Amino acid sequence: MDKLILDFMKSGKDINEILDMPLSYVTELMRDETKPKQEKSLIAAFGG
Numbered sequence: 753m754d755k756l757i758l759d760f761m762k763s764g765k766d767i768n769e770i771l772d773m774p775l776s777y778v779t780e781l782m783r784d785e786t787k788p789k790q791e792k793s794l795i796a797a798f799g800g
Contacts (some may be wrong), residue, residue, distance in 0.1 A: 753782060756778065756785065
């Protein structure tokens with residue numbers, strides 16, 4: 753969560769705006785950020 757907040761601050765968000773965000777919204781952003789990218793094949797997943 754710290755990384756997400758620091759990224760918001762680096763992109764110009766005010767800390768008060770970040771703290772006013774609903775927790776469910778922030779956790780949804782974190783879930784989307786950490787979701788692994790799906791590949792079409794096993795070879796593509798390992799960089800082949």
